[in-house]
Amino acid sequence: MSDAALVSIWRSAIRRDEVSHALETIYAELGEEISKRKPRCEASGRCCRFESWGHRLYVTGLEAAYTIERLDQPAPDVVNTGAMSLPVLEESPEPPSVISTCMIDAAEAQGGCPFQLDGLCSVHAIKPLGCRIYFCDPEAQDWQQSLHEELLRGVRAIHEREGIEYLYAEWRAMLRLFCV
Numbered sequence: 001m002s003d004a005a006l007v008s009i010w011r012s013a014i015r016r017d018e019v020s021h022a023l024e025t026i027y028a029e030l031g032e033e034i035s036k037r038k039p040r041c042e043a044s045g046r047c048c049r050f051e052s053w054g055h056r057l058y059v060t061g062l063e064a065a066y067t068i069e070r071l072d073q074p075a076p077d078v079v080n081t082g083a084m085s086l087p088v089l090e091e092s093p094e095p096p097s098v099i100s101t102c103m104i105d106a107a108e109a110q111g112g113c114p115f116q117l118d119g120l121c122s123v124h125a126i127k128p129l130g131c132r133i134y135f136c137d138p139e140a141q142d143w144q145q146s147l148h149e150e151l152l153r154g155v156r157a158i159h160e161r162e163g164i165e166y167l168y169a170e171w172r173a174m175l176r177l178f179c180v
């Protein structure tokens, strides 16, 4: 199947209320778990500078479609507030209304994410699972991997239940598919 066909399937799927609601339910569940655990986040933005931080963000096609489809819409009321203070959220920059290969090229050249603006996430309310669950707080290391695996199984289950093609890929590589 072509990249364009895959993206079309994901975008069509996430426009369906039952699919977007299922994904938002997983995000909300994670928000509750994080609120209980209260990992420390100083909003340094280091974790979004992948190359220098030494990690990679992976996402499913449906999650990427969720973010892309909502770039030009008001933020949904599903925000992981477990570790972010309100002032940080209020200072979050406006997201770009579209994603382009130029933006991804520039982000890759700097080793980061195209949605990180002025050191902050511009898509905080619509970011994928891997961003929501990752904390550099050493005390989060004990639980975040297992919780991530559990919730990712939930995202995969949406793909399977709804007959949506599944792909799990590095964030910027996945975003490139949406630029075709």
Ligand code: SF4
Residues within 6 Å of the ligand: 047, 048, 057, 113, 114, 115, 116, 117, 120, 121, 122, 123, 124, 127, 128, 131
């Ligand atoms: S989407 Fe936001 S939180 Fe995730 S890597 Fe990009 S800037 Fe960071």
